[in-house]
Amino acid sequence: MYRDLAERLTTMGIPETERKIANKISRRFHSSVFHSMSYCDRLHYIAIRVCLIAAVLGLPLAGECRAQPYNGTSDQGAQAKQPAPNPAAPAPVTQQAQPVPVAEQQKPEPTPYDPHCDSPKGHDESDLCEQRRMSKAAEEAAWWAAFQSKLGLAGFVAVLASLFFTGRAAHAAARAARAAEDALKISRESSEDQIRPYVHVSSAEFVWDASGVKVVIECSNSGQTPARYFEIGALSEAVPTEEMGGVSIPEDLTYKRWSALGGGNAKTIALRGQSVGGEIDPFAVHARESMPPEGKASFYILGRVRYGDVFGSEYETEFAFFLRDARPTNDNPGRKMMSPPGSFKAFHMTKRAEGDHHRQ
Numbered sequence: 001m002y003r004d005l006a007e008r009l010t011t012m013g014i015p016e017t018e019r020k021i022a023n024k025i026s027r028r029f030h031s032s033v034f035h036s037m038s039y040c041d042r043l044h045y046i047a048i049r050v051c052l053i054a055a056v057l058g059l060p061l062a063g064e065c066r067a068q069p070y071n072g073t074s075d076q077g078a079q080a081k082q083p084a085p086n087p088a089a090p091a092p093v094t095q096q097a098q099p100v101p102v103a104e105q106q107k108p109e110p111t112p113y114d115p116h117c118d119s120p121k122g123h124d125e126s127d128l129c130e131q132r133r134m135s136k137a138a139e140e141a142a143w144w145a146a147f148q149s150k151l152g153l154a155g156f157v158a159v160l161a162s163l164f165f166t167g168r169a170a171h172a173a174a175r176a177a178r179a180a181e182d183a184l185k186i187s188r189e190s191s192e193d194q195i196r197p198y199v200h201v202s203s204a205e206f207v208w209d210a211s212g213v214k215v216v217i218e219c220s221n222s223g224q225t226p227a228r229y230f231e232i233g234a235l236s237e238a239v240p241t242e243e244m245g246g247v248s249i250p251e252d253l254t255y256k257r258w259s260a261l262g263g264g265n266a267k268t269i270a271l272r273g274q275s276v277g278g279e280i281d282p283f284a285v286h287a288r289e290s291m292p293p294e295g296k297a298s299f300y301i302l303g304r305v306r307y308g309d310v311f312g313s314e315y316e317t318e319f320a321f322f323l324r325d326a327r328p329t330n331d332n333p334g335r336k337m338m339s340p341p342g343s344f345k346a347f348h349m350t351k352r353a354e355g356d357h358h359r360q
Contacts, residue, residue, distance in 0.1 A: 002021045005053070006020075006021055195224040196223050196225055196309045196310075196311065197223035197225055197226060197227040197261070198221065198222045198347050199230050199315070200219070200305060201217050201218065201220075201232075201303075202220040202266065203337075204217045204218075204319075204321040204336075205333075205334035205335065206323045207329055207334040213236070213299070214271060215234075215270070215271045216268060216270045217232075217268070217301075218268050219261065219266065219268075219269060220265070220267075221261045221262065223264075225263050226260050226261060227260060227309060228260055228310060229258065230258055230307035231255040231256060231257035231258065231305070231307070232258075232304070233306075234304075235249075235253060235302050236271070236300065238298070238299050238300075239297065248302075249344075250302075253303060253304060255306065261307070297325075298322055298325065298326060299323045300320070300321070300322045301320070301321050304316050304345075305319065306350070308351075312353030313352055314349070316350050318346070320340055320342065321339055322337060323338070
């Protein structure tokens with residue numbers, strides 16, 4: 001077979017010998033590759049080799065058949081009808097048909113091999129079935145890995161969404177807590193404002209007798225809760241009636257403190273001297289000597305009331321009274337003094353309670 005194949009290859013222009021073809025076919029490299037193939041790959045390899053050998057052997061025959069077409073007569077009849085060759089004429093040159101390349105021939109469709117993996121026959125079929133099982137298992141593992149990746153991504157997105165909405169809820173809760181705290185503070189302030197003490201000087205009477213000049217004031221608490229303490233600082237002044245003008249309360253006053261003043265109660269206090277905390281008798285003498293003649297002077301009393309509530313805050317209220325054309329009262333009741341026009345502080349907070357810094 002190899003000799004015929006070598007001759008046909010040499011005729012086609014591919015010089016080969018029988019030994020070269022045998023060496024190429026039986027080369028150890030092809031043998032090792034052949035034995036390392038699976039059963040299905042071996043069948044496919046053998047089929048391709050057989051097709052190639054058949055194509056190489058059949059191409060020259062096909063060329064000769066196409067070169068001599070059939071004309072409906074036998075070979076002997078054709079030879080009888082052919083004229084005798086003319087020795088003088090040159091022999092006609094016949095063109096040999098070119099063989100069709102192997103690559104242009106149609107390759108046969110490989111038949112898929114379906115092994116019986118339930119009861120494999122032989123080692124090769126068992127190996128193929130095991131490879132198929134491993135391939136299927138690998139495909140399933142890849143599918144589950146992709147599914148887990150998608151599930152993990154969805155879980156990550158869900159965690160981010162949960163953190164976002166948790167942050168929003170915490171922010172809303174913080175705002176609600178601040179709003180509730182503000183509402184509680186406002187409610188407490190409103191309650192404190194309703195029940196805290198409101199201490200002020202409600203009235204004043206002018207008394208000028210033989211012992212001197214004094215002013216009797218009434219300090220009242222119009223609130224619902226008592227004032228823990230209250231103290232009064234005041235200054236009296238007599239000026240000529242024609243010089244009477246605006247009044248201002250000085251800051252440097254000397255104060256005298258009294259005990260608690262209950263809610264809805266009042267206390268009458270007689271003020272003598274230039275300040276409540278000063279010496280009374282010298283002021284009485286000075287006031288009697290410095291007062292102008294009857295009806296020629298106006299008398300002022302100016303001051304502040306400072307007090308603290310039960311919540312720990314402190315307040316102050318200013319007061320001012322005057323009497324035009326002051327006259328001695330002697331044994332008669334005192335004359336009621338009037339409040340001058342002007343803007344005076346009333347129930348003004350001077351110190352906040354501890355822990356109550358939100359109040360103004």
